[in-house]
Amino acid sequence: MSLDISLGISRSQLSVIVLIASVGMLSLWMSAIPQAMQFAVSFVVLLSACDSIRRSTTVDPDSIKRLQFEAGNWWITLSDGRMRKVVQVGAQVVLPWIVSLGFSDGRQRFDCAIFWDALTPTEHRKLRAVVLMNQRAAPSSWISSFLLTGPWLTICGWYQNCVGRLRGH
Numbered sequence: 001m002s003l004d005i006s007l008g009i010s011r012s013q014l015s016v017i018v019l020i021a022s023v024g025m026l027s028l029w030m031s032a033i034p035q036a037m038q039f040a041v042s043f044v045v046l047l048s049a050c051d052s053i054r055r056s057t058t059v060d061p062d063s064i065k066r067l068q069f070e071a072g073n074w075w076i077t078l079s080d081g082r083m084r085k086v087v088q089v090g091a092q093v094v095l096p097w098i099v100s101l102g103f104s105d106g107r108q109r110f111d112c113a114i115f116w117d118a119l120t121p122t123e124h125r126k127l128r129a130v131v132l133m134n135q136r137a138a139p140s141s142w143i144s145s146f147l148l149t150g151p152w153l154t155i156c157g158w159y160q161n162c163v164g165r166l167r168g169h
Helices: 011-030 035-057 121-133 142-149 151-156 159-167
Strands: 003-006 064-070 073-078 083-088 098-104 109-115
Touching (some): 098 121
């Protein structure tokens, strides 16, 4: 399976930032702390929200603009046009609304969180499928086999946590 996608700006990510800042500001103004402190903390929350929005929309030279997967190899294109062959590293989060991936070319690490609305629905579905189908296998040993076969682990929802720890995430 191959994949070739260009990443865009996510409106849902921007909405979450605004929502969190708004709830923070509202809770500050409803609290019983002194008014001078409310102004000071509100200013800090507003600056933080503006910085988060700026970082979400500004293109960093080392930010990923394009992801490609072909014949078992990942390629990324950075915003300044450089292409790098990379491998997946770190923990992966694959949910219907977000995919979070880490890559490394041996010298530098590149992380990206891709919200559902930064791609077309077909591209996002294909990305999730490629990531899930090409996950690294957990180390094989009798201890991990014993620990991962117990039905109580899957029932309690600890299976993913144990697999992540065994993989070294």
